[in-house]
Amino acid sequence: MENCIFCKIANGGIPSRTIYEDDDFRVIMDLAPATKGHSLLLPKEHYKNIYELSDGIAAKALPLAKKMAALISERLGADGFNIIQNNNEAAGQTVFHFHMHLIPRYNDDGQKLVMIPQEMTDAQMEEIRELIAMPDMEG
Ligand code: AMP
Ligand code: ZN
Numbered sequence: 001m002e003n004c005i006f007c008k009i010a011n012g013g014i015p016s017r018t019i020y021e022d023d024d025f026r027v028i029m030d031l032a033p034a035t036k037g038h039s040l041l042l043p044k045e046h047y048k049n050i051y052e053l054s055d056g057i058a059a060k061a062l063p064l065a066k067k068m069a070a071l072i073s074e075r076l077g078a079d080g081f082n083i084i085q086n087n088n089e090a091a092g093q094t095v096f097h098f099h100m101h102l103i104p105r106y107n108d109d110g111q112k113l114v115m116i117p118q119e120m121t122d123a124q125m126e127e128i129r130e131l132i133a134m135p136d137m138e139g
Pocket of ligand 2: 001004005006007008045046047096097
């Protein structure tokens, strides 16, 4: 992808603060970190989002995220960890090359990654469950 900044960064065409690299991935420090150590896990191959991600890269991404979470947490003394992954504008994606945010958290970091709970009736919950359940799931 010619005009994709994360393609260029992941493949070394643009310098970045890299903390890990292998044949499939590069992990870099986020330019505008939410907390100390906020990093981004980038596949070298271009996938726009999770809908397009190959099964092979998907299968490798979480073990790597797990390894990086442990490493970053240990080195920086984190008290917790968020992994966030945005897909499409509606979900806050701003760079359209699949990436996972690796965000170490600290008891006093003052950061808020907020989810606002919505009111749902039991009937609404059941209607939604039926829409999103895998086939053959019992109620
Ligand atoms: P998202 O909103 O999930 O698409 O996240 C994009 C993230 O990429 C943001 O946290 C940005 O701070 C980060 N970002 C954008 N450009 C760069 C860059 N050149 N190097 C490092 N991080 C970047
Ligand atoms: Zn790309």
